[in-house]
Each structure stands twice: as structure tokens, then as C-alpha cells.
Amino acid sequence: MQKTTRLGVAALSAVLALGLAACGGGSTTTPTSSGAPAAAGSTGEFNGALTAVVNPSDKKGGILKLANAGDWDSLDPGDTYYGYSWNFIRLYGRSLVMFKSAPGKTGNELTPDLAEGLGTPSDDAKTWTYKLKAGIKFEDGTPVTSKDVKYGVERSFDKEVFPDGYTYFNDFLNWPKDYKGAYKSKDVNTDSAIETPDDQTIVFHLKQPLSNFDYFAQLPATIPVPKDKDTGAKYKEHVISTGPYKFDKNEIGKGFTLVRNDQWDPATDPNRKALPDGYDVATNVNADDIDNRVLAGDLDVDVTGTGVQPAALGRILPDPAVKAGTDNPTGTRLWYTSINGNVAPLDNLECRKAVEYAADKTALQTAWGGEFAGGQIATSLLPPSIPGHEDFNTWVPGADNKGDVTKAKEALTACGQPNGFETNIAYRAERPKEKAAAEALQQSLGRVGIKLTLKPFPQTDYFALYAGKPGYAKDNKLGLAMNGWQSDWPDGFGFLQQIVDSRVIRDTGGSSNISVRDPEVDKLIDQAMEQTDPNSRNGIWTQIDKKVMDDAYILPNVWAKALLVRSKNATNVFVNDAYGMYDYLGMGVK
Amino acid sequence: MSFLELKDLRVHFPTDDGLVKSVDGLSFALERGKTLGIVGESGSGKSVTSLGILGLHKGGRAKLGGEIWLDGEELVGASAEHVRTLRGKKMAMIFQDPLSAMHPFYTVGSQIVEAYRIHNDVSKKVARKHAIDMLGRVGIPQPDRRVDSYPHEFSGGMRQRAMIAMALSCDPELLIADEPTTALDVTVQAQILDLMRDLQRDFNAALIIITHDLGVVAELADDILVMYGGKCIEYGTAEDIFERPEHPYTWGLLGSMPRLDRDRTERLLPIKGSPPSLINVPAGCAFHPRCTFEDRTGGKASTEVPQLVETEGGHLVRCHLPRDTRRSIWETEIKPSLEAS
Amino acid sequence: MVTYIIRRLIWSVVMLSIVSIITFAIFFLVPRLAGATSEDLAARYVGRTASAEQVKVAAEKLGFNDPLVVQYGRFAKGIVVGADYDYGPGVERCPAPCFGYSFLTRLPVWPDLLDRLPVTISLALGAAVIWVIAGVATGVLSALKRGSFFDRAAMSIALAGVSMPIFFTGMVSLVLFSYGLKITVAGGTYTPFLTNPATWAYDLLLPWITLAFLYAAGYARLTRAGMLETMNEDYIRTARAKGLRERTVVVKHGLRGALTPILTIFGLDLGLLLGGAVLTESTYSLPGIGKYAIDAIGRQDLPQVMGVTLVAAFFVVVANLVVDLLYAVVDPRVRLV
Numbered sequence A: 001m002q003k004t005t006r007l008g009v010a011a012l013s014a015v016l017a018l019g020l021a022a023c024g025g026g027s028t029t030t031p032t033s034s035g036a037p038a039a040a041g042s043t044g045e046f047n048g049a050l051t052a053v054v055n056p057s058d059k060k061g062g063i064l065k066l067a068n069a070g071d072w073d074s075l076d077p078g079d080t081y082y083g084y085s086w087n088f089i090r091l092y093g094r095s096l097v098m099f100k101s102a103p104g105k106t107g108n109e110l111t112p113d114l115a116e117g118l119g120t121p122s123d124d125a126k127t128w129t130y131k132l133k134a135g136i137k138f139e140d141g142t143p144v145t146s147k148d149v150k151y152g153v154e155r156s157f158d159k160e161v162f163p164d165g166y167t168y169f170n171d172f173l174n175w176p177k178d179y180k181g182a183y184k185s186k187d188v189n190t191d192s193a194i195e196t197p198d199d200q201t202i203v204f205h206l207k208q209p210l211s212n213f214d215y216f217a218q219l220p221a222t223i224p225v226p227k228d229k230d231t232g233a234k235y236k237e238h239v240i241s242t243g244p245y246k247f248d249k250n251e252i253g254k255g256f257t258l259v260r261n262d263q264w265d266p267a268t269d270p271n272r273k274a275l276p277d278g279y280d281v282a283t284n285v286n287a288d289d290i291d292n293r294v295l296a297g298d299l300d301v302d303v304t305g306t307g308v309q310p311a312a313l314g315r316i317l318p319d320p321a322v323k324a325g326t327d328n329p330t331g332t333r334l335w336y337t338s339i340n341g342n343v344a345p346l347d348n349l350e351c352r353k354a355v356e357y358a359a360d361k362t363a364l365q366t367a368w369g370g371e372f373a374g375g376q377i378a379t380s381l382l383p384p385s386i387p388g389h390e391d392f393n394t395w396v397p398g399a400d401n402k403g404d405v406t407k408a409k410e411a412l413t414a415c416g417q418p419n420g421f422e423t424n425i426a427y428r429a430e431r432p433k434e435k436a437a438a439e440a441l442q443q444s445l446g447r448v449g450i451k452l453t454l455k456p457f458p459q460t461d462y463f464a465l466y467a468g469k470p471g472y473a474k475d476n477k478l479g480l481a482m483n484g485w486q487s488d489w490p491d492g493f494g495f496l497q498q499i500v501d502s503r504v505i506r507d508t509g510g511s512s513n514i515s516v517r518d519p520e521v522d523k524l525i526d527q528a529m530e531q532t533d534p535n536s537r538n539g540i541w542t543q544i545d546k547k548v549m550d551d552a553y554i555l556p557n558v559w560a561k562a563l564l565v566r567s568k569n570a571t572n573v574f575v576n577d578a579y580g581m582y583d584y585l586g587m588g589v590k
Numbered sequence B: 001m002s003f004l005e006l007k008d009l010r011v012h013f014p015t016d017d018g019l020v021k022s023v024d025g026l027s028f029a030l031e032r033g034k035t036l037g038i039v040g041e042s043g044s045g046k047s048v049t050s051l052g053i054l055g056l057h058k059g060g061r062a063k064l065g066g067e068i069w070l071d072g073e074e075l076v077g078a079s080a081e082h083v084r085t086l087r088g089k090k091m092a093m094i095f096q097d098p099l100s101a102m103h104p105f106y107t108v109g110s111q112i113v114e115a116y117r118i119h120n121d122v123s124k125k126v127a128r129k130h131a132i133d134m135l136g137r138v139g140i141p142q143p144d145r146r147v148d149s150y151p152h153e154f155s156g157g158m159r160q161r162a163m164i165a166m167a168l169s170c171d172p173e174l175l176i177a178d179e180p181t182t183a184l185d186v187t188v189q190a191q192i193l194d195l196m197r198d199l200q201r202d203f204n205a206a207l208i209i210i211t212h213d214l215g216v217v218a219e220l221a222d223d224i225l226v227m228y229g230g231k232c233i234e235y236g237t238a239e240d241i242f243e244r245p246e247h248p249y250t251w252g253l254l255g256s257m258p259r260l261d262r263d264r265t266e267r268l269l270p271i272k273g274s275p276p277s278l279i280n281v282p283a284g285c286a287f288h289p290r291c292t293f294e295d296r297t298g299g300k301a302s303t304e305v306p307q308l309v310e311t312e313g314g315h316l317v318r319c320h321l322p323r324d325t326r327r328s329i330w331e332t333e334i335k336p337s338l339e340a341s
Numbered sequence C: 001m002v003t004y005i006i007r008r009l010i011w012s013v014v015m016l017s018i019v020s021i022i023t024f025a026i027f028f029l030v031p032r033l034a035g036a037t038s039e040d041l042a043a044r045y046v047g048r049t050a051s052a053e054q055v056k057v058a059a060e061k062l063g064f065n066d067p068l069v070v071q072y073g074r075f076a077k078g079i080v081v082g083a084d085y086d087y088g089p090g091v092e093r094c095p096a097p098c099f100g101y102s103f104l105t106r107l108p109v110w111p112d113l114l115d116r117l118p119v120t121i122s123l124a125l126g127a128a129v130i131w132v133i134a135g136v137a138t139g140v141l142s143a144l145k146r147g148s149f150f151d152r153a154a155m156s157i158a159l160a161g162v163s164m165p166i167f168f169t170g171m172v173s174l175v176l177f178s179y180g181l182k183i184t185v186a187g188g189t190y191t192p193f194l195t196n197p198a199t200w201a202y203d204l205l206l207p208w209i210t211l212a213f214l215y216a217a218g219y220a221r222l223t224r225a226g227m228l229e230t231m232n233e234d235y236i237r238t239a240r241a242k243g244l245r246e247r248t249v250v251v252k253h254g255l256r257g258a259l260t261p262i263l264t265i266f267g268l269d270l271g272l273l274l275g276g277a278v279l280t281e282s283t284y285s286l287p288g289i290g291k292y293a294i295d296a297i298g299r300q301d302l303p304q305v306m307g308v309t310l311v312a313a314f315f316v317v318v319a320n321l322v323v324d325l326l327y328a329v330v331d332p333r334v335r336l337v
């Protein structure tokens, strides 16, 4: 009797909160009775899963229920390019190396998976060799050989069949001329790129030194694919598993289930606990419904890991009991503003400094969605979870982060523009947050006389034709441009190379780097590519970060954060820094 | 007691504008086999009276008063359900516009069958045969085929015949025909009137014919009741009304009566003005604002309500004019002018 | 009658072709008129940070480099005779009617549509039964008791019903009944009818009621208005004069007369819904045609959009035809020529 009433109250307050959210009223907080069931079910505290395991347990069994508001780009290891997918794929596929299944920074560490150890580089870091463990089998019992790994990489080369994936292997391996991938170049000898001297050994040959190739080796494309079972674009309908789980039912567009793979040998695999008996995944589920269900304990994980919708945010934050059951990790995405040195007077460092000083970072944070759903105020490029990140703040925008008007004016005077200047700020028209951030800048820079005109552009052509096309940007005086970047893996190369290397800028447009042009930075990048010692290499990335900030080519806004809800039924819940979301390999069911 | 007797019948409708006294103190009697014609302008309360007799105001907003005696039974105070069982069987009605009065979505036959089967526990087949018989009797050719036609597939005259067939299907003892020929052209009108006269004779029913056209009742009615503003203003035999009418309103009706030997549109003595308001009935004689002889009543017309009084042998008139004055006006002023035309 | 139907069917095919051409033009011609190149179009269907070459390859594979007429022709031909699809290691035959392959999932569209149709049909028909019964009954009672407390209460609720968006009522009812009181199932739950009819109905209960509420409200208002009008008709007086019981008068004569406009609206509503109950399906995450459509449009997955548009248009065209035929059945005055 008592219980029913409480449920009723909780449901009603949820309805109220929904109603408020639907009416656009975010500012009103609904007091919730302390006896709400959400409190009873949650364990741990706010951000408890960022650095430690919540609900540690070794209990096996149960089905973990996940939902996705959209759908996987593909379940095929050769054709998937979402972080959550790489996190999840470890359940049914084993790549050469992998990220540790551990909380916090430990999750950033690479550990061998199929391979016996991390890669052995040649002296010039152009050749990398891996030895496979013995006793690893496909779900049908066939042993996995190095040829299956090689075939997996070769097939992923074909971007006509697999257009979703990355092109790291296409671009860096020393493929034969005119190679077109495993299907169209069937009988071509590819030993110049990948050699398999025996069934347990695989050797990668690169076109250029690549000190961090182990990150390549953790990519899902190195998950072995048996050639005789490969059905190309249709392989995703039944991927042949090497991990602890295999596909049972798979209805693309609706969802799929994973069950235990009895051919998986735990003896070969120290990284996977394989606690649940299976996984039940629904795709294309209403995003708000996912939040409600996770909060109600009816669902365990919002698999995309991008955080709750605004409606749920309004229910969680005001209620400490509910908030205690959530985590707010900072991911590897930086939202920033490019400061284009090609557009006068921003060619003058002092004028760029003025922009850095005058910007009100708290207003920017609000524009991006606030402290919890928007992000943490960024002071440099490398996000805190990426090795090489160092806390520094080259241009302190006042102690309160609201901008330092005095210093900004000094810089303007030094620049010869004591009364400020006029320029434009580009953003993607379809993105309301970018617009809000641009408006926040317009406001705060206006305080020192820097007048910004807002210039929205369609997002599909933002880099190809407008902000990212040097000629257009210069002619149209796009002095500032809203921008964002997320690395494919937690590594300085993955994060910085595409946005600070001036050599990626092409006159034809299309590059994400639209402002950083510093030969010294380029030189440092080359050094890092050759440095195989991780510590020394990370030191170089720090140096690059500082150099770009010194140049003031980038105004960092926020490092994106997402509010994740911890499942009430799951054990071993923790955030893995490599993915910036819960680690799907570790989780079990109560 | 007569077969049908109305005593001081009142039907009032409360509306937002006030109380509409559609029928206000109506009394008359009618025997089996006899025909009563009720005449009056539009809005005088003729239809409301007939619906009142059929009990169709029950359950509605109307306030009923007085008594209706049908074959020894009082109907105003009777339960709605009881009156319903009499409807269609004991008393039936023929409506003015047969196109709108018949359901457009059901065949003519099925509508007659429905009427028959409410009161007769027979199979559909038997009822259908009866319907065909009835259609035949009212003069519809090929009734076995037309029985399955829809109302819109009939001509106006045929529809009215079908309507009559429907009303007569249960052999009613009282038949009320509310303007049965208004929607028809003259030749068809005559046929329908002939038909009704024949049928009434065959069925020996009491018949009430309602019309605003004196010509219609001239040939059919035994007695005639002239209504004005919800009240009877003159009542008498057909001979009384046509030969010795005593009420100025009746004179007006006679004057505006279209005759076959005259151009229909020509009206000798049109009644000036418009029908009275039923909410704020004119003080005194309700007709006085329109009456040509109002000045001959010594001012009584606009102050005192005239009573319905017998002038002689059951001939009733509601007028302040002295009987002799009325008669001399008729003989010397009205009658000659009617004949002259 | 038969010639009428044949003529209407031919006309339907023409209509569907026009719809397909317009849809095609909206998604393929308009962007081009706005200056987009084949590569710009293709860029949506490749992974993020795709290189220029990668986009070029995709544009070629998707056939964006061919003239628009050729592209449309290929689409139309697929529907009539089927098509072949190169999936890498081999070529797959997509039999007629082949609505093409999704640009994103690279799965044939037609089986997807067939797979989702039962969900939408279940949702639409179930809800339709509820809303017709509830709406018409409420409307009739309201009309008969015009001005009463029941009438005013029912009409206020009906007004609320038509004006509340389904994603709101849907989400609130889920939170209340499914997650709070736990008497109904969670969003996204669907059991095929043939698997277990009882579970099928139970799973769909909440969506049915939510959807029916929206429509019942409109039908109640429509029925009430229609009944108020027909109950004043002369033929109702005739029916009463026959001595019919009031219930027969109301239902057989009154409601029958008021039914025609309701039937028309019902046919069109149902036709539209069968083409996808977009909001209900999205709110409840039901894998029906509507959810498929909204996802396809969101991802600009053109073959899926084309397929779903044609299916929806098909239902609307068929509904129109059925309504017109029914019209003649319901109202004998209507002649089909």
C-alpha cells in the first residue's frame, strides 16, 4: 500500500517535471520527496564512476539491456566509426590490442588482446610486428590466424563497400599501387603493406614513421574476419565473433541480442570478465524514453554515451538523490573558436590576444549547454583525459573567467586598434549551440570594441566551401569561426594533428584546421610521429598545445561533458576515459 | 364524447427571447369518418398542434397544457412510452415535404416495412408484401419494383403517395395530413386530394387536413378551423366558412384563395402586415394591427381579448364586431367583391 | 461501377508516379538547383572526416554522377523489374518491387517496409476501433444531452484531446503507467499478432489509447455536430411519428444520417495513419512505417524516404478510393461515374 502510493507520487512528480520541460520552463525546480524510489535504487555518489568502480561484483548471469536513440553506423568491424561502437565491439570482436577495461585514466592504456604484447617497431618506426596468442577461435571453432587479421584490414580498404569507416590503414600502410581492397583487387599481393610470415605473426609496413601505431592496432579493422564467411556489405548482419559474445538475433534498424560464445577461451583473455549472460540492444528508440527508462531502472544503458536529453536534465539536477546516481565525465571533444590569422587585423598576435582576453568563458559555457551538459571551461587544446594534457592557461580571461577587459584593451592598443575593430564570425546554421556561442562572443568582445557580425553557413559545406576554404574565409573576412574536434582515440596525434598541422590545409577547402599556420608546430608534429617512447612523445604534444596557445590561433571554449545515468541494475559501472562513457566490457548485472 | 377532443390545448416553448405561445387554448372535436380542415397563415400553430396530438412534443422543451382525448384516452398526461405505442398505429401523420420527410438512405419499401413492423409482429417478407400492397393502393405503378427504390428516385407526387402509404400502413384511426400538397403542382395536388378522400372513406378514419390554403379544404373538409396566432378565431362547417364567414381574417383568407378559374398569382384582398409575434401577442384582438374593421369595434379591439362565441348552430367566431355588423359587412362589402373578380 | 474502379485504379498509379517524381525532385533536384554537387550529396553517407576521394567513391557508387533522369529511371525500373546490387564479394538480386538500397544501412528498402507494415497496421487499426467507438458514442450522447454536464465535460475533454500533442501525452502516460505504476509495457515493446495475440494487444494498449484519445476527441466533436444537425431533420420527426423507439430513432435514423462525413474523415484518417503514425510510433519507439519515415528523413536516407513516401501515398490513394466507393454504399443518392 505504502509502496504504491510512493510510486504514484514519484510518477506524478516525473510527469510534472516532464510538463515543465515541455513548457520550456527550465528554471523552476520541482521539490521531490526524499523517499523517491530513484534514491533507493542508486548507489554511489555523483561522479562516483569517474575514478572508481561502482557496485563492484564478479557475479555472472543476467541480461544487460541497452538502447540507442539512433542506430549503429554498422556493426561490421571494418565499417564502424563511432566511439560507443568501438567500446561495444570489444564484446564480440578482438583486435590486436585494446584499451584496458578500467576506470579513469587507466582506461587510456593500451593492452594486448589478440596479440601477445604491444607492437614491436623497427628503428625507423615504419614497420610494426605483432605475434598472435595461440588458442583464439572464431565462434564456429575455427582457429584465428594472422591471415584473418590481414584480411580484415584488406577488406576495410574498400570504401565503396564500407564508406563509414576511417582511412588510417588506407593512408598509412604501404599498399601496392592502385590497390582497391580485398574484393576488387582479389589476387594482388599485398605483402608490401601487411605480411603474415606464419599464422601467428603479422607485420605492418608503413609509408612513413608512425610512433603510435599501437593505436591503429586497437582499431576494430584489426578484428579478424574469416574470408569464407565474409559477405561484404551484408557481413554486419552476422559478424563472426571472436569475443565472449556472439550475435543471436539481429534485426538492423530495430535491435539485436548477444549471447555467450562458447568458443571464447577466457584463458586467452585477461581483459574481459564477461559477466552478463547476454545483451539485449534496441535501436532507434525515442531519446526521451531512453532517459525515463534508465531513470526508472527499466533499462541499463543509453549506449551512445552522449548524455541525457534536456528534459531529463531538468529532472536530475535539482534532485540530489537522483543526481547521486549520475556521472558527468569530460570527453575528448573540444568546442573552440578558430582565430584566422589570414584576416586583418587578426594577422597581428596582439589583436588575437585581445580576443582571447575579452572572451567571457562562462557565457560560452552557458551557450554550449552549461556546466553539466555543455562542458568544462577549456584553457588549452588537449582535453584532460588525453595523455599530454597539462593544466595551463596562457591568456587568463580574468579570475572569474568572464573576460579581462583591461588586458584586452591593452592588447588592442598594442595592435594599433585601440578602439577595436570589425570582423565576422562563422558558425553552422543548423547548430543552435554554435549560434549561441557566437552570440556570447559577439556580446563579450563588443565590450572592448571588437564588433562581430554573425555569419551562418550550412553545415554540410561549412568546411568544404566556407569557413574551411582559405580563399573564401579571407575574402569574406571570416576572422572567427566556430569549430569543434574530437579525437578518434586518446592520443595527442589523434587529437591535435588534424587541427593544428598547417599542411592539412588545402586551398580547395575541407580541412578542420582553418587557422593554425605555424611551421614550428608542423616540425614538432613530425618529431612526435617518430618518437616511439610514449612519455617523450606526450611531452611533445604538450609543447605543441602550448605553442598553438601562444600563437593565439585558437580560443578554446569548453571540453564537452555529458551527463550519464548509472544503471540501477548494473554492477561494475565505471567511466573509461578512452571512450568518455561507461565501459561496456566491464558491466555486469546485479 | 367524440373520437378526438382537444380541450384548451396549450403548447408553449420557453426560448431565450421569451415564452413562445405557439398554441394557446385550442379546443375542437372530431368524429370517425369526418374531416377537419385547419387553416391559417404560416406560424399560426398548425403543425405544433398536430405534433402535440401525436405526442411528439414529449421529452422536448415544450410545455403542454390542456387535454387531448383520443378514443376515450387522455394523452397530455399519458406517459411518453404509451403515446409512442399509439403513434403510427392509432394515429398517423403525413408530412408536408415528402423528400425531406423520408430518410434518404433507406428504400421507400423498407421505410414502410419499418412502420408496419413496429405495430405488427410479422416477418419481413409479410411486411414487404404489405408494403407493396399499400404502394399499389396509393396508385404507384409497378409497386413490386418501386418498393426497392430510394425516395430520391421518386417524383414529388409519387413520394407523397408513398408517404401516404406509409402513414396508412397500420390502418390508423386518426390521420393528420400536414400540408400534404403544398410541395406539389396543381394537377398532382388534385390527384393526391382525391386519393386521400377515397382512402379516408375506405379506412373510415378521422382526418385532419392542415393547410394555409382554403382551396385545399374546400372539397375535402366537413368542418373547418381557422387559426390565428395560436388560437382558433373561427370554426364551423365547410358551408359556414365558405358561405357565411364572419371573421375578418377568414375573409382575408378567402380573398387570397387561389382558384382554378382565376390566375393564381392574382390576390384580391391580400391580408396586409405580417403574422403576430407569439411572444408579445398584440393586446386585445391579436389580429387588430392588420384588421380593416378594427375601427368599428369602438376601441375594444386593442384592449380586450375577444372570446370565441357561437353565432349559430356550432359556428364559432372570435371578434368584437356585433354579429349583425359582421354579416352585413360580409354580404355587402366582401362577398360582392369576391364574386366580382 | 467496374469501369469506375478501373479508371480510379489507373488514376491511382498516375498519382503515385507523380508523388514519386515530386519526392525524388525534392531530394535530388532541389539540392542540385541550390548548387550542391554529387560529392556534396554523397558526403552525408560516408563516415566523418571522410577524405575527398572517399566521398568521390561514394558519389559514384550511389550513382549521383548520372543525369537525374537516369537516376529516376533506375529507381522506377527497380520497382518494375528489380535491380542488382554489388555488396562486395558478390552481386545480389533485389527482386521487383525493388525500392532500392538504403544509402546508410545498405539494406534493401522493400523488406524493411514489409517488416514494419504490420506494426503500423496493428497500431492504426486497434486505435481506430477504440476511437470510433469512444468518439461516436460520446458524440451521440453529447448531442442527445446537449448542454448537460456530461456534454460540457465531454466536450472540454475532447478539446483537450485534440489540442494536446501526442509526444506529450505519450511521454507522460509512459512515465505514469509504464515506469511509475508499471501496469503497461515500456516504450519500444511490440509482439507480433501471430506470436501471441494477447501480448500483442497488451503491448499496444498504451499507444492505442493515446492515439485513440487524440482522434476520439475529434470524432466526438464531429459526431456531436452531425447528430445535432440530423436530429433536426424532417425524417427524424417521421421516424418518431411511426412510433419507433427513441433508441432506434437515434441510431438507425439519426446516426445513420450523420455517418457520412464521419466515414469520409475516418477513411482518410486511417489511410494517413497506415502510411505511418509518425508521432505515436516515435514516442513509443514502435518500429512501424512512421518511425521508419522519421528516421529516414532525419538521416536523409533517400531510398528509404522514397519507399516510405510511396507506401504512405499508396494508402492515402487507396483510402480515397475506398471512401468514394463506400460513399455510394452509404448514401444511395451518390452515383459513381
Ligand SMILES: Nc1ncnc2c1ncn2[C@@H]1O[C@H](COP(=O)(O)OP(=O)(O)OP(=O)(O)O)[C@@H](O)[C@H]1O
Residues within 6 Å of the ligand: B013, B015, B020, B021, B022, B040, B041, B042, B043, B044, B045, B046, B047, B048, B049, B212, B278
Ligand atoms: N420547438 C420550438 N421551439 C420554439 N418555437 C417553436 C417550436 N416549434 C414551433 N415553434 C414556433 O411556433 C409557431 C408555430 O409554428 P408551426 O410550425 O405550428 O406553424 P405552422 O402554422 O405549421 O406554419 P407553416 O404553415 O409555416 O407550417 C412558430 O412561430 C414557430 O416558430
Ligand code: SF4
Residues within 6 Å of the ligand: B247, B248, B249, B285, B286, B287, B288, B291, B292, B293, B294, B297, B301, B306, B318, B319, B320, B321
Ligand atoms: S375583433 Fe376587431 S380587430 Fe379583431 S378581428 Fe374583429 S374586427 Fe378585427
Ligand SMILES: [Mg+2]
Residues within 6 Å of the ligand: B046, B047, B048, B178
Ligand atoms: Mg407547419
